Amino acid sequence: xxxxxxxxRRFVRDFRMNKYLYLMMIPVIAYYVIFHYxxxxxxxIAFKDFTPIKGILGSDWVGLKHFEDFFGSYYFLxxxxxxxxxxxxxxxxxxxxxxxLALLINEVRRRYFKRVVQTVTYMPYFISLVVxxxxxxxxxxxxxxxxRLFMLLGYDGQAMLQKPELFRPIYVLxxxxxxxxxxxxxxxxxxxxxxxxxxxxxxxxxxxxxxQMIYITLPGLLPVITIMFILRMGNLxxxxxxxxxxxxxxVTYETADVISSFVYRKGLLEFGWSYSxxxxxxNSVINLALLVSANYISRKVNENSLW
Amino acid sequence: MKTESSWLDRLFNLMxxxxxxxxxxxxxxxxxxxxxxxxxxxxxxxxxxxxxWKPVGFSLEAYRSVLANPGIGVxxxxxxxxxxxGVTVNIFMTALGAYVLSRKNVMWNKVFMFLIVFTMFFGGxxxxxxxxxxxVGLLDSxxxxxxxxxxxxxxxxxxxTSFMGIPDSLEESAKIDGANHFTILFRIIxxxxxxxxxxxxxxxxxxxxxxxxxxxxxxxxxxxxxxQLVLREILISNSTDSMSIGASAGDRFQIGETIKYATIxxxxxxxxxxxxxxxxxxxxxxxVGSLKG
Numbered sequence: 061x062x063x064x065x066x067x068x069r070r071f072v073r074d075f076r077m078n079k080y081l082y083l084m085m086i087p088v089i090a091y092y093v094i095f096h097y098x099x100x101x102x103x104x105i106a107f108k109d110f111t112p113i114k115g116i117l118g119s120d121w122v123g124l125k126h127f128e129d130f131f132g133s134y135y136f137l138x139x140x141x142x143x144x145x146x147x148x149x150x151x152x153x154x155x156x157x158x159x160x161l162a163l164l165i166n167e168v169r170r171r172y173f174k175r176v177v178q179t180v181t182y183m184p185y186f187i188s189l190v191v192x193x194x195x196x197x198x199x200x201x202x203x204x205x206x207x208r209l210f211m212l213l214g215y216d217g218q219a220m221l222q223k224p225e226l227f228r229p230i231y232v233l234x235x236x237x238x239x240x241x242x243x244x245x246x247x248x249x250x251x252x253x254x255x256x257x258x259x260x261x262x263x264x265x266x267x268x269x270x271x272q273m274i275y276i277t278l279p280g281l282l283p284v285i286t287i288m289f290i291l292r293m294g295n296l297x298x299x300x301x302x303x304x305x306x307x308x309x310x311v312t313y314e315t316a317d318v319i320s321s322f323v324y325r326k327g328l329l330e331f332g333w334s335y336s337x338x339x340x341x342x343n344s345v346i347n348l349a350l351l352v353s354a355n356y357i358s359r360k361v362n363e364n365s366l367w
Numbered sequence: 368m369k370t371e372s373s374w375l376d377r378l379f380n381l382m383x384x385x386x387x388x389x390x391x392x393x394x395x396x397x398x399x400x401x402x403x404x405x406x407x408x409x410x411x412x413x414x415x416x417x418x419x420w421k422p423v424g425f426s427l428e429a430y431r432s433v434l435a436n437p438g439i440g441v442x443x444x445x446x447x448x449x450x451x452x453g454v455t456v457n458i459f460m461t462a463l464g465a466y467v468l469s470r471k472n473v474m475w476n477k478v479f480m481f482l483i484v485f486t487m488f489f490g491g492x493x494x495x496x497x498x499x500x501x502x503v504g505l506l507d508s509x510x511x512x513x514x515x516x517x518x519x520x521x522x523x524x525x526x527x528t529s530f531m532g533i534p535d536s537l538e539e540s541a542k543i544d545g546a547n548h549f550t551i552l553f554r555i556i557x558x559x560x561x562x563x564x565x566x567x568x569x570x571x572x573x574x575x576x577x578x579x580x581x582x583x584x585x586x587x588x589x590x591x592x593x594x595q596l597v598l599r600e601i602l603i604s605n606s607t608d609s610m611s612i613g614a615s616a617g618d619r620f621q622i623g624e625t626i627k628y629a630t631i632x633x634x635x636x637x638x639x640x641x642x643x644x645x646x647x648x649x650x651x652x653x654x655v656g657s658l659k660g
Contacts, residue, residue, distance in 0.1 A: 074474035080548050081467050085479065088464035088518065092483060095515045098499040099491025105498075116498065161390070167383050179643055180391045183398075186642045188577035190595045191631055194602025195397060198627060205400055208417060237394065268375045302580050306603055320493075327494040328584060340492030348489050 106338035119334075126338035135322060143318040147296045149232045155292060157240045159285060162247035163273055178248075181241025193306035196234055197221060221307060224315040231307065231316075246288070247281055254280035290358045294351030297343060319343045405429055405628035412625060428622060429629035439633065442594035445509060449593055450575045453513040457571040458564065460517045465526035466552045487520045493584075500585055511585035512578060512593070519574075522567055529563040530556055565648050576638065594634060601630050 075082070101116075106126060108119040130136055161181065168174045184192070199205040200220035207217035220226045258276045267275070301320035308316035317325075319339065327336025400419050404412055408424025415423045433439055464483075468476055490496075496515070505511040537559075538551050546554070557564065579595030586592065 070474065074472075078470070078473050081470055081473055082475070084463055084548060084552075085467045088460060088467070089479070091460060091517050092486060094503065095496075095499060095517075096486040096490065097482075098502075099495035100489070101491070102495030102498050103491040105495065164383050164387055167379070168387065173384070173387075177387050177391055179646060180394050182646060183639070183642065184394060186573065186638050187635055188579070188595055188598070190577075190579050190598045190602065191635055194598065194627065194631060195401065197603055199397065203416075205397070205418075212417070237397075240390075241394070269379045270375065306599070323493055328497065333494050333498075337492055337494045340494065344489055344492060351488055 103337055103341050105334050106341045108334055110334045110337075112333075122334075126335045127342065129335060130339050130342070135317075138314065139317055139319045139322045142315060143297055143299050143320075146228055146231060146299050146318060149228055150235055150299075151292055151296075153232050154235045154239065155289070157236050158243035159247055159281065161240050161244040162251060162281070163277060165244065165248060166251050166277060167269060167273065178241065181244070183241070184238040185242035187238070189302055189306065192234065192238060193303065196230065196307065200226075200230060221309070222311050224312045227308065227312045227316040231303065247284060250281055250284040251277065286358060290354045293354040295347065296350055298347050401628045401631050405625060405632050407625060409622045409625045426625070429625035430633070432622065432626050433629045433633050438589075438592070438597045438600075439594070439630070441590060442592055442597035445591060446576060446594040448509055449512050449578075450572055452509075453516075453575040454568055454571045456513055456517050457519070457522075458567060461519070461523050461526055461567060462552065462557060462564075464518060464523050465530050466548070466556060468523075469527045469530035483520055483523065497584060506585055507587050507591065509586070509591055509593075512575070512582050516581070519571065522570060526560070526563060526567060529560055533559055562648075562651060566651055569645055569648055573638075598630065598634055602627055 105116055105119065107121060107123060108116075109122050109125075110116065110119045114120075165174060165177060168177070201207065202217045202219045204220075206220065211217055220230060254277065259272055262272050262276060297319065299318045299320060301318065301324050304316060304318055304321040305324060308321065320343065323336050323340045323343070326332040326339065403419040403422045406422040406425055406427070406429075407415075407419075408422075408426045409428065411424045467473065468480060468483075470476070500506060500511055500515055505514060533556060537555055541551050541555055577595065579593065579599060582593050582596055583599070586596070
């Protein structure tokens, strides 16, 4: 009965049993092969001098030339620094915001008020990025809304998106505005699982609401916070280009240009296909390494990890 | 019970409500401002300094220009196409993958799963993606925003997890009745997974509605521009000229500002009307997603 089955026999039996399932899987596999593994294969143009006429296979190998060009260029440090700084500022200022919001909402006793706060703060998440950036562009104009506020306080109006030193604050603040409500959902969900008896006991001991929040609610959120934090750390060099390229301009490149926007500009606007792919590949590899190590560290430090 | 802590608690409450109220105002006011400005008289708005608490003057001129602009209409139509067909493809493909991957005793599922999850963490990059889309002949077609994004891997994993939670006994009895996999998926599994499917539809639909970047890369013909690309031209590249033809240069500048605001309102209005009713599904979606994490 328990004869060791060979691989071949298992293979044949599995195929006979599941052939219709495999048939159903064909479109899915085809999708992943073409649109995910296809580009991974295409990334070899980072080691070639790609021209559309010669194609991916026909273009000449140049080894690490494009990587050396990038690492040796003035842009390398600039985009690396901008990417890390924008990531870090977002991590420091935007990451805690939804946690604080969840804690505050949790303390609201009036259901109606709670609903209003939640509905209103979720809203910006549904507004498209193009519209958000359109509003930002308009409000930061020399006579836009934000400048009017500053003028009420006696400052002069200025075209804020033309100021390199203001790009990162504008980016991070608008991130908070758009995401605080949506990102608080996961923390609010986690709050549901905190044992209510703990609050009961704390109240018996005469602990104030503030103390209960700090010593019971916040620790209860810690596992979720850890997971979210690992994800962020893994994405440290993964600043999306969509918002950047909607907001930046040549005047603010020095503080605004990140790796992904640089890849976009070099590749699609200036047709440096291979060079751009090399920069993109460098970024992908670093991202993967960061995520794997963030996950590893977290698994060592406590039990929370992604895999 | 008048203890020190109850006094502190009242102060705490006051602070809490104040902070949240401030946040609500900071979230709402920018949008109210846009709303008021869109109904304002263009010339008076330009001269107006300070905060808006109601429209200055009243004019529907901007809305007339926006609605008369063929670009906006075409944009809405193209976006509708992308949302309807895109979400259909998304749901079909995601359900197909999730069904197969949720079956037990399928020898290659582990390999499939690894290869699929790997794509969440590593990709070939923008230019190679462009070359692939070009290679399969999708450039300058609305399908270029649909087919290359047929499956969201994270959504696939969520759906698979939910399919795995359905008791086997239901399928077993269907199998005895001679049902094939397609029947089991569409007649048994999907109807039982409606809450998750609803969440998926919403996630995919918002994604399609708001998407602009890949359309800007893959689509060159103006008559194929989705709404967000049209919006980008009006809001970011500052070209409202096509909408104010016939006006003098000065008027054009004035009305240009209000046209922007009216455009924002017109483009955002549909989602603003819908999302409060869908809110609970989104919340559910985040919970379903976090189960996996």
